Amino acid sequence: MTQQARRRPGPLRALGLVAAASLVAAGAAGTARAADEPLPVTITGEDRVDLSLGSGNGDSTEPQIDLRLDVPGEEFEGEGDAPTVFTGDYTIRIDATELEGVASVDLPCDADGLVATCTGWELYAGQRYNRVGDIRLDLDDDSEAGDFGSIKVTGEGEGLDFTPLNIDVLVGGPEFLNRTLPLPGGLKAGETYKAPVGLRNVGTMPAEGAVLRFHGSRGVSFPDSFGNCAYAEVTTGPLLHQGTDVICTFPDTIEAGAAYALAEPLKVRTADFALRDIFTYSFTAVPPSEVADLRAAKDYRQGDGVDLELEQVSGADPADYSRYADLDLPTTNTYDLELTGASLDAEAGDTVTAEIGFRNNGPAWIGALRSGGEPFSFTVEVPEGATVTKAPQRCREITLAEGEKGYRCMVSTPLLEDAEFTYPFELRVDRVVENAKGEVALPEANDPAEPNLVNNSAWIVLNGPDGQTDGGTGQNGGGGATPSASASPSPSSSSGSGQDGGAGSSGSGTSGGVQGGLASTGAGGAALIGGAALLALGLGAGVTVLLRRRARQTGGAIA
Template sequence: MKKSSTGHIVRFGACVAAAGLVTVGMTATPALADSDQLWIAANPYELVLPRVVEGGGQAPATTLTLGLSHDNPAYRVTDGRLTVDISGLAGIAEVTWPENCAPAGTTTAVCSVPEVPTTNAGPVKLQVRAAAGAADGATGRVSYQAKATTTAEGGELVAAENWTDVKIASGPDLVLDPPAPVSDVVPGSTVPVRFSVANHGNQPADGIRVDLYVTRGLELHGLAPQCTATPIGEGTIKPVTRYECAFDDVVAPGGTFTLPAPLSAKTAPYALAERIDLGVQPGGGVEDIQPEGNGAVVGITATNTADFAVHGAKATAQAGQTVTVPVTFRNRGPAWVANLGSGDPVAAVDVTVPRGATATAVPDACEPRTADGGWWESGVRTGAPRYLCQLPMWVAERQTVTFPFELRIDTVVTGAKGAVLLKPPYGDTPLPFDPNRSNDRAKLVLNPA
């Protein structure tokens, strides 16, 4: 049984893909304390190879990256043995084995992974190229099996059998060589954004289209006149700008393309965790035969902070009356904060209703909880003693978000206090960019003395 990628990544636009291993195997489940699972990873999980052009010599090789991983960090897993069977590629493709693979006949090899990690890694890199005479549309398969030694009871882990489908095609195959990520950048400084594109296909790319999705903490310099900018997002502040660039360059098989002028990015005073999503496509509406290599995400991290704060409120009312109590979040800056890659909220606000009051209307972003923070299972959102309010996935510097609660006073309790607490969106790890914890708590007070 084969499993495709289940990673959740919010994309800024089409054809922008982050590089990484795709896990294949049995359906993933959280590891139990006394269990473990061995996984086979392959990138790409479907391989398209350019056909050998008549009189063009040997076809270019494409890298097929394989690796092993396991679930449970409580156990050490060693001596990984990944068996690769290429008998399904007869007449379709040829494979060059790396040094860590020992051939065991003409169509199989056993590849060694001495230490199996708990995260996907790719220490086995096969070079695969189309066989002479293989026609467009021809298909084949590479199959995998794996075993490893574990300190868990039983002493051995066995992965489910998996595979990579291989297809022969003709056309351009653009492969992006992206810039390396940059960290510890001082806000206001400029960093280079250098990348190139190679054509690994068997036909020229008649024109190149380059798309860049750039977060608002970066200002690009050196853009060609062929590039147009489109801000993306609702409201007056746009979190992302898309740059669409079309070039007439013809990139022959084996050739490369670079921008006509050096590109750089200046970090704004409010920059923090910025990113550039890069995507390239052949021009003229021609499809890339292997689009997995057409995109990348480049991180540019600034040395900056954002002071998140919460504010409570006071209200006075008689029994039976309903009052609107605003719970307020404010990013005091200087940086903006965005989780545009994951789509996760930047933080959460935990609100406890004061004694003697009932929440009769709550904001849509606030989910009811029990008094101890557990799931509220009454079937209605009102009347809970506590609420967890999720902030948006990005907040600008100096931005305020208000959560208005309508509270009915059932019993007048002088100085009844409810709590307002700033929390990370998930778990209990403190927000790493917020150095000031003193304003992460506030109070809701009804009928103060």
């Protein structure tokens, strides 16, 4: 192996956190620059890969490094071809010669041994469309514990100013697994779970300290404030990303082969509206000295209590540890979805507005955090003798089971515990049919979290007896007879964040709003799905957090 491979830095430099913070700062730079100034381009990708000698290094077909180029400007989100911000030759050079004798390397583009050259012509704002290629690393016959080297990625091109990327590779270093979390029996919303948080170093080398990162989604909080922890609460933006992130540092050495646990269980408090919220944690072998810049970049606040302590434990069962540790808390809360219909009187030729109501009576919100963005739906039948002249934007015409035309209306999730929407349908009465009815209904589902199903359907009634309708609950569905050429909806109150509120709104760019003639108390970005699987998938307890799918050999670090 090479001389570079044998050098064991102490501590290992550039462990990713400082570099990540600098990339954020670089990416935040605006597009304003003089015409004769070079365009700044940042080479991005994983900046550290740990190769395990004992527990495998993942799927051999799955690369650990995704190289891209980050260019200032607003990333293109529309349809069609993304507009270019630069046109001209550029070259990316990937030099992995330091890894000779350390690891085998599979490089992209035009590779000659441990050096590859990638060329390009066009660049786009952001990094989505500026992909360079993937790098896969594996052990080879000469790999030994403590071997270390770097991959250097540089770029050049006239009119461009590249920020290079160094990727540190360590063989057989410290490798942390996390203690699995037992599902608490009978935990109710509003109660506190005491999590037995711990780790095991299954690597071949000790770690120069450890960092614990844990996260709770919107319905989860952490009542303690430890002095060696920093806290960031996210209460704005898409509901999918709201919650609390915490980083705790432990400076003491973590011995190879040893297990550790917090001196006391970590308190995880659930809100009264919580239902299948996510609590997750992971330890990483990152020296605590490298965390300061990450905290500053993400606006963490320092805890003000006693330090959280980590203690070595004996007799730990290796089967109790895995790469990921998370739970859905709690699983026993309930919600109540309700549809309300409309009763309308009209003459032939009149146009009236039927305002269909949808709300969640709580007490739980519907996070659907495991499914990540699929809406659920309800159907609307059109009463006999009427034609829909204008439907809400998120309602589309379909053929119902009976072969008649109707509409399917979409509802985004997460759905707040007090969410309330109005779906206004303009109906033209072509001919008067006494007591003409059209059913409004959620799909049948069997989720114990919603025990009350009697209000999951309602009716639109035209020219019914005494102007009344049974909305499925024996209540008047609302939506009075208001003949008009172009009706406007009545928006509900709004208390959510990142939500499109008024009629005809195109939304604020965050998910969760019901666009086009709707108002709500809030929503977010992940979802629940319709049909028989309405809640079985969207709300079911899963075992894999989507945000951790790209976690690499860093002990399961949580972004």
